[in-house]
Structures are given as structure tokens and as C-alpha cells.
Amino acid sequence: MENVKVKVAIIGSTGYGGVELIRFLMGHPHVEIVSVISSSSAGEPIADGFPHLSELMVQNLDGVDPQEIAEKADVVFTATPSGVSSKLVPQLLEVGLRVIDLSGDFRIKDRSEYEAWYRHEAAEQKWLDKAIYGLCEINGDLVIGSSFISNPGCFSTTTLLGLIPALNAGWIDPASIIIDAKSGVSGAGRGTSLTTHYAEMNENMKVYKVNKHQHIPEIEQELSLAAGSPVMVTFTTHLVPMTRGIMSTMYAKLQGDYTEEGLISLYREFYAGRPFIRIREAGKWPATKEVFGSNYCDIGFSVDDRTGRVTIIAVTDNVVKGAAGQAIQNLNLMMGWDETTGLKLSPVYP
Amino acid sequence: MENVKVKVAIIGSTGYGGVELIRFLMGHPHVEIVSVISSSSAGEPIADGFPHLSELMVQNLDGVDPQEIAEKADVVFTATPSGVSSKLVPQLLEVGLRVIDLSGDFRIKDRSEYEAWYRHEAAEQKWLDKAIYGLCEINGDLVIGSSFISNPGCFSTTTLLGLIPALNAGWIDPASIIIDAKSGVSGAGRGTSLTTHYAEMNENMKVYKVNKHQHIPEIEQELSLAAGSPVMVTFTTHLVPMTRGIMSTMYAKLQGDYTEEGLISLYREFYAGRPFIRIREAGKWPATKEVFGSNYCDIGFSVDDRTGRVTIIAVTDNVVKGAAGQAIQNLNLMMGWDETTGLKLSPVYP
Amino acid sequence: MENVKVKVAIIGSTGYGGVELIRFLMGHPHVEIVSVISSSSAGEPIADGFPHLSELMVQNLDGVDPQEIAEKADVVFTATPSGVSSKLVPQLLEVGLRVIDLSGDFRIKDRSEYEAWYRHEAAEQKWLDKAIYGLCEINGDLVIGSSFISNPGCFSTTTLLGLIPALNAGWIDPASIIIDAKSGVSGAGRGTSLTTHYAEMNENMKVYKVNKHQHIPEIEQELSLAAGSPVMVTFTTHLVPMTRGIMSTMYAKLQGDYTEEGLISLYREFYAGRPFIRIREAGKWPATKEVFGSNYCDIGFSVDDRTGRVTIIAVTDNVVKGAAGQAIQNLNLMMGWDETTGLKLSPVYP
């Protein structure tokens, strides 16, 4: 297997998710990048827009042509916006490609729910039905051998990995969940706006889309599956003046006398054999910089005996575990490789 | 009154609260700074440690001597650490000075509660009984004419101003309150530590003292007064990579069909005539930069019909409304001046 | 004079220079802001785009109509882009307004020089001849009583204040001057671009317009006047990941055995009576934060006996002394007021 490399193409190579896929895939022992694709910059060297790739990636950007891609590649990553993937991915699947889609378009199985939150037309139901929701530590078994993965959102990944073990065990009250999420600014993508203008965002903390973020239905869908009954959450997103990193601070009512040590054991057992989850000891909580540039999700706990609530803190790098890293983890699972292949990089610190 | 200036001294002039008092008091029309005091740097020009004050403040720092202070000054600000103020402030009061204390030492009326959270001895009960809790927009009437003010904490100010109107009106369930607070790093003071080391804190978000922060008893004491019954909260503090600014994101169960518009009206009425509180319109929420360098507390709301919860977002500049600015507002009230005197500065933007 | 306020209008109120004019002018004792003007947002409340001004500035933005402005105002600040001011300012002058222009359009007296660097048409020569170059500490006498000021550029101000005394005294070789300038990102204005996109600029240092910056001819024109002969400089501009602040590090060959102490004396004498210039003691150099939010220009020196060169470090806040603050200083001089009126604010620290 080491000798015959899998050929991959990346659509949306000029976004942050795209270049992060390139960063990791360049070091992946079983993969060859055969095409980097951008609808807007086709024909240009990728290093023109991303000088950090100078001499590292000398290919010119290709245009989006499913048939051509199918001739070159085995697997394609679509790091394309919601509303684009819904149309493009079916074409790629139909020409026989395996697809790992990083958009939100195939995460929500209920079309009306999608349309209520995203405010444009959902993908066709048959494709929604085929897409595996690739939250690796939860659905990894379904990913193995599949050919179409919908890669989870950054807030969703961080939040779900932090809540599912406790919810699944019945330790927390599903009706009590409040999620206070914070993100670095790269989560907003490379498109310019006043919100992400340096002089407006530096030395500033903002809240946005309060109770309206499109990751809410995705989180609720997966929490409901874990709880075995419908779950609704209160969810707030904040922009923090840093480039990378998500911290999800989650609050819930405990349904019993559970301790921090108990939660730590529960989570360590739940995630046994899953190398990208690290559970902090009692009294310690993760900081976003401790996962910067890596595929880790680190989790810590505080139980408040006074109020009977637990506070769960989970952090990821939104561009890695929240996007490109998990997408490659899905590729690894899909192909039957060790899930850490090409991803065993230490966080960059400081 | 404009001709005879009130003479003030500042103890703790070499901390961030101290130099911010100097920034505002230099422009205060009714005040003369007669002594800037530091136990550690007495005898040195203040601009040696703070070159931004070069030529603006040429006085040398004085040592701490209550008798001497009383000979020079009418009012003294104590920007001293908790554990120091409890001993020092009574000496200042006993020599006839009016005192505005910025430490946590006189905020909590119950000595055992103080000692449980601060883990050192509380001030004497008689002084605790005398201290007015100077949350201006709530207790302003008590401040007028008083001679001893305990200036509220930065997290407490932001949180209490955000919750009290709704709690007082009975619109939110006192048992449901969760507070997710974020602070710029200046809140940790000028003492160096690995936590506040630039390379560790930049491009990083941290959580600390989860459920253990010493502002919890202060917040609960005041919320209980507003609710008319004991209130306990879940309270988390985060460090954000910026210098100034606090954002308190607060969650509570609504006890009725209240709308954002209703909350906005309630708060605008509650804070009528209080120029430092600004309530955002429906669908808008404040960012910390919008109050940077100023004494404002800006507040916004989101009601989630799906879960029946309200999210309240309040922001302040921790060094101003959370410390020096509110202390001067207390001075103004104490002396019978307009509460905005010397504080009518626009936020610095960008 | 204190009773009858001068009426001012601000064109370009929705840029960073414009809102900074508002911040300072709101506290100016002799000024009334009668109109805030924006061609793009006329009719809207200014706080819609700048929530930090909520309740502080409730006027709606006006459109640009010279006749209307002349009916309301005595003086107008034009914080408009280069290429716009050249056309607009003459109209304002012709209806009898006094004008302080913050653009580059009237700084360079030689039209062909302007056109070579700015690459569009210069203003008419007759207006260029009328404009006083308002570098207050150098040309203050010319500003008094004048009616048309061209306010210097941010890099130019910082650099010229740092070089002119030594050049004028003949202490440095005019042919040897190298200027390495660094700016915070607000200097690029409020218009969005990939360069100023948060995720691209945070944790990054960039160099731009090397040897091509349009402040070069302005600097050379004024240095030539100070030297009494043509001066050409090497000038590089860098973007630093901070919002405000300029540091100009300047290198020149000493034409004699001058010491740091000698330079300090020279500069203190040169700038005697000029409160916004602060000269650091030997062995100390200014940092940008030490002037943040203020109108100061702080200067320090290092003489290298080994190479016979002097290094001069000057810092300003680009939005204040580099733009709005100096414009108000020009207003003060123009009107015969103390030049610090409305500008006596301490730097904001930290």
C-alpha cells in the first residue's frame, strides 16, 4: 500500500481550508496531490496568492471540471462554500470520485431544517442520505470503506466531542445545555469584510449570530442521536482576536453526584484508542494554543457542587480538527489506514 | 465649587488602576492630584516606570503614611491589592480621609464568605458595615455624601449591570443564571507571570479559576439583593488576547413571553438618566472595542424562542468602568458633582 | 472667545481620521461640531457605522455641499482621500471656509513631483501655493492666522520631527539618511483588503511600497528646506500587527563628534515651548504605546562611536499626531488659541 499512492484533488485550494489540506497532505506518505483547483484563480501558480507555498507547491491551479478530475484523481476534497457543494458534489460522485466535503451542505439530513438555517436550497435528499457525517471519534466505523463524507463544522466538532460522552451516558440533562463558543478569526474565511478588518478586530471581542448560527442544527442533530431524544441547545458564537483556535465552554445540569474524576474516567474510556482526544487531569483545562496547528481536541471539566452544574471546556484548531485535519482523518479511515497517518504533528508552541 | 479643588491622593499609583486614575483625574476640573503613592517605588519619578507620563506627571512617588496623606489630601483612592486594603483603609478613615477603595476587601459583607473565596483574613466587620458598595447605577443614591466607597470588581460591574434590571423585574429565573465572562489581560495586573507572558498569551485563549473566581460571592451578594432572595450562579472567566475589555455573556431562563424589544424598554427605563449605560437596538450587540478607554457599559440582548432563554451581552473597559472610571464616578457622586465630570471621553476607536 | 464657539464641519467623518477628529473635538472648549459629512453614508446616523459613538454623537451624516457647509460652519476639516481633496478643497475655500486638509493633495508644492509619486493629476498650482504645510512645531508661525492648512502625513510628521533639528544644525550628513518606518494597520484606513484582513495581518510583519511610498517626496521637500539644499532619502515602510502607532528608526552619518547628551540638548532647545515633543534621556528610547491615543511625538537617540552614525527613534500615534490631533493643533494655532487646547489627553496605557 505504501508504494501505490492515492491520488487526491483539492477543490477550493485558495481558501484557508484548502491550503491547510495542502500543508498536511504534502507530508502524507500514502497520498499524491494531483490537482489543486480553484474556480476563481485557475491557471495561476498557487504560490502567487500564497507565497508561503513558494517552491513547495509549484503546480498551477486547475479549473473545476468533474470529468477531468475523475481522470486524474481517486479522491477529491471539496473545500467549497455552502450552496456550491450541494450542486458540485453530486457531479463528482457521479463520475466515480470519492468525495470528502468540507462545506455545511451535507451535514443536516432534514432539508427543511437546512433551509431554515442556511436560507438557501438544500441538496437533494438522496445525496444527503448517502453522506456519512464524518465526526471520526463518533462515527469512525461508518467512515471505513465509505465513499462520501460530510466533514463536520468547526464549532460542531469541538462541541460534540465535548458533550457526547456525558450525554450518551445520561449524566447531563439534555434540556439544560448552554454552549458559549469562541473562535479565532480564520474561521470567517479569506473573504474580506469590515468585521474581519484588522483595525476593527484587533484588541476587540465580538459576539455574532447569537442563537442563529448555522452550526446549531448540526449540533442538535448529533446530540439528539447521542441522547436518543430531541435536544435543543442555546448556542452563542464569539470572535476572539487571534487567527486560529476554538474554545467551546459548555454548561449542563448534572443528573447525579458526578465528580470531575468520574467525568475524566468516563471520557477517557469513551475515547480509548482515539489518539486525537486528550482529557486533562482534574483542576486543569486546555487553552487553544495547546492544540494550535494540530489535529487534537483537548477537553477539561469543572463540577460545581454548589449549583449542580458541570462546565466542560473543549478546544481545537478550527482549521485542523475543525476542517482540514479531520478531513484527512476521514480519508485515512475511508482508506483503511491508521487514522493518524500524516497528522502526527505536534502543536506549534509558542 | 469650581474654584476650590478637591485634593486627592492615589495609593497604588504604579499599577494599571493607579495610572488610569491619573489619566482621568488630570483632566478633572474639580480635582487636584496632590500625591501619587507607591510603597515599592517611593522617591522615584512616576515617569521612570511609566514613560507615557513623561512631562505630564513630574511628581515623585510618595511613601504610604496615612498621617501625611491626611495633611495633604481630602480623598484617597486605594488601588492596593486585596489583603493590603483591609489593613490600610481603616487607618486612612481614622485620620479623617474619605476613601474610595478599588480592592475586593470591602465588597463582601459576610466575613466568612470573604474568607472562603479569598483565603485570607477579612477586614473587620465594622468597616465592612460602613463601606458603600459603589455600583453607581444601582447604589448611586447611597454614594452621595458618603465617605467610604468599596469600588466594585470589573467582572462584577459588567455582570451586575447586565442582570439586575431583568432580575429585579422578575423576568428571569434566579436559579438559571450562567455567566460566561471574558477579560483582556490587563485585568491580571502588572505583576509578571507565565500566564501573562506575551509568547504564552498571544494567539491564545485560556479559561481560569473555573467556578472559583473571587468575584462570584460579590456577584451573588448583589444579585440576591436585587432578586430579594438568595441567588447562586455558574461563573467562568476566560483570558482573551487583548489588553483591555470585558465581555460578559449571560444566560437565563425567561419567566414569561418577553421579547428583545421588551427587554430593551425595560433596561432603558431602568437606566434612564444614567449616561454611562447604552442599550443596543434589537439585533445588535456590543463589542469590547466600542467602549475601549471609556466609562461606558454597553448591553445587548437575544431572546431564543426555541429554548425560552435570554442571552444578555454586556461589555466594559475593565480598567475604566471596571476600576478607575467607576471610582471617579463614585467620587463625583460622593461630592455631589455631575457623575460624568472628568469622564466624558469618547471610546478610542479604532 | 470662550463664549462664542467656532463652528466646524468634518468631511470624511466615516474614516478613522474623521472619527478621531470627533473624539477630540467633542471635548474641545472652543469648538462646536455643526456637521459631520460623508459622501457615501449621507442621511444615516453616524453611530450606525461606529457604535462606539452611540448617544455621544446623535447627528445624522450630511452630504457634501460646499454652499450648505459655508452657511453652517467657519472651518472645515477634509479627511478625504488624495485625488478627492484636490478638487473639493478649492470649492470650500472659494465659498469662504477655512480649510484644514488631511489628504496628501496640497503637501507637495511641485506638481510634477506629486504626479510622479501619486500617479494622478495634482491640484492647481495656485492652491498649492496658498496651502501652509502644517507641521506645527516647524511651521507654527506660518499657521497662525492662516486659512488653509495642508496637514502633514503620518510617516512624514514622525520622520521630520525626528530629523529636522539635527539636519538644520548641520550635525548629520544629508546624503546619508536612511529611514526605516513601521506603522500600525489603521494607517491603511477603513477600506477592506487582503493585506489588512485580520487572519493575514495578525502574527505577521510585512514590508510594502519599498522606495515607492508617496510620503517620500513630502519628506524630501521639507528636509531640503531644513538643510538648505536638496536631500534624498532611502525610505522603507512596514506594517506591524497593531492598530495604532508609528515608529521611525532613522540612520545618518554624524558630521562631528556629537554625543547623545549633545543631541538631547540640541533637540530640547529646538523644541523648547513645544509641549507635544518629548525627548528621552540618554539610554532610553520611546515605544509606540507610550504615545497611544495622544498627540505626543517622543524621540530618543543612540550614537554609535564605532561607525560614526546616529540612530534616531521617533514615535507617534498615526491617527493623532499623524492625522487628527495635529489637524486640531493646526486649528488651535490658526485661531490663536493655545496649541494644546482640547488635546491635553494622557496617552492610554496600557
Added chain:
Amino acid sequence: MENVKVKVAIIGSTGYGGVELIRFLMGHPHVEIVSVISSSSAGEPIADGFPHLSELMVQNLDGVDPQEIAEKADVVFTATPSGVSSKLVPQLLEVGLRVIDLSGDFRIKDRSEYEAWYRHEAAEQKWLDKAIYGLCEINGDLVIGSSFISNPGCFSTTTLLGLIPALNAGWIDPASIIIDAKSGVSGAGRGTSLTTHYAEMNENMKVYKVNKHQHIPEIEQELSLAAGSPVMVTFTTHLVPMTRGIMSTMYAKLQGDYTEEGLISLYREFYAGRPFIRIREAGKWPATKEVFGSNYCDIGFSVDDRTGRVTIIAVTDNVVKGAAGQAIQNLNLMMGWDETTGLKLSPVYP
């Protein structure tokens, strides 16, 4: 060779250079880390102080014992402070270890020169004579097969790589060199100080050690070798509010009619076969973020026909090419491996 791994130890594993060595060496195919050593934290798990290494590096820290190290390891990296290495390294060499020293103690061959700049005793001359100055792209041939490398300083690396080709070719006047260097704050190490306190350094730019930085003699020593005659430089260091990155902006008089294209060709030829040097095209200059987290040194040029000077801009990541990365590059050369082994990581962007 791939089967028998070289055993390495790292002294100073709890500094930023140390953990960066760990980050890269964990992925190095020919290396096994057998001991991570810290005099101050011996016995503790390294992840206690560096949670980003949780589960990645589970070894406890060892104490410093040359004999013990020699029993375990083949090569040792000493990421120890200047003044410590001078004593420790000889002991390690004497027990037969190969040493790559990251301190300044063996870089300067002239003991009196070292002592003039470092202000403490220099290492013994015999060890200074043995140490190879490991600037890989210049001295790589000397490194091959050697057993004792003095790894260059961060400012020195960036500056020397930027200047040597032009100086060596005689294109620039050696007497005219001015170096304006800027560094991220991690360059100051992990020890806390007011200078590197977040609230003091954020939104701030500082200049320090003007004409006094200890990298000056190192730079001059190597430039003199390249020029074939003594070179003295003017050198200024600045702290920029970012964690990683060095930019060296260098000015020199051209000794002929050289163009940007000519310089680009000269440098590309000079560095042919050296994969970590990337020369930008004419009109483009590197930004620090374009090498973040990687071992690249990127270089760009601007020739100013007006003044006859060239401006050379070179950037590195101070922790990688300026420390740990180059140290590993030296290991690779020392052992006869491809110099990119274990270092072929893309910069992290954004």
C-alpha cells in the same frame, strides 16, 4: 541507516528552543529522543509545563549529568543560556558526545570581543577553535562529519543569509551596511519580565539594545569573512507584537549599476541546491508569516536608482531557522543525511 536511529538528548528542554527541537525531532525518521533534560524541572513530566505535549512526550525530564547522557545518547543539543554553555559543552564533548550548541558561547572566535559584548567570561580558546559556526548554507561543507557545532543566532542567521551573497560578490560597499532588525517576542525566551508582559507588549512596538546587541560581533565576524576585510555594521533590534518571526531590513550602497533582476540571479545562483532559501521575484518581498513554523529564509530586494542603495529584506521564523530548525539542519549535515530530513514542513498559514 534508516533502521539504526541516532540517539539524541536535549538539554534545556523547557525553553522555547527546546520544545521546538522536540516538535521537529519527533517526526525525524532517523532520530530517537532518548532524554529531555532540564536543570530546573528534573523529575517532572515535560507536559506539566507544556500541555501541548500531553500524550505526545510522556518522558520525565532528566537532570544534567554528562556521563549519564553519554551512556544514552550519541548527540546532544544544548539549548542553554550563554554563560552556561561555555562551561557545560566542554564536559559533554570530553565524554565523547557530539554537540550542537544553540547558545552564543561558541560563535565568536575572539575571546575579548565576546567578553566586550556579553560582559562575562568567554569559553576557552581551544573549544572556540573547535566549534564550527553552523550557518548551513554558508558553512555546510565544514559541518559535514564534524562533531561540534555552534548554531548561529536568530538575527545573525537572517541578516547573514541576506547580505553574504552581495557582499561576497563585491556588489555592496562593506562600510555602508545598516541593519534594521525586527523580532517577535518569543526571541526573548520564556523567562518573564515587564518587557514581555502581555499588557505592556501587545499593541506596542519597542526598540532595544540599540547598537549594543550581542549579535553584532557575530554578524561582523562572518561578514568580514565574506568580504575578506573587516566589516562594521549599524544594527538595531526591535520587538514587534507577535510571537514568532524575524524581519531584517538591510541597507547598503551599491558598488555598480546592479538591478533587482541581477541581484535575484546572483542570489539564486549562490543558493542553488539550498532548499531552505527562497528568493522572491522582482517587486515582491517576503512577510514573516510566509515562513511561520518552518525552516525557510525568504529574501527580496529593492534597488533605489535615486540613491544608489539596495534594500534587502530577509525573514525567518526565529524559533526554527533562527534556532531549532537550523540546529537539526546541522545535525542532518553532520550525519551525512539530506539537510531537509525531518524539516520538510510547510509554513503554517494563516
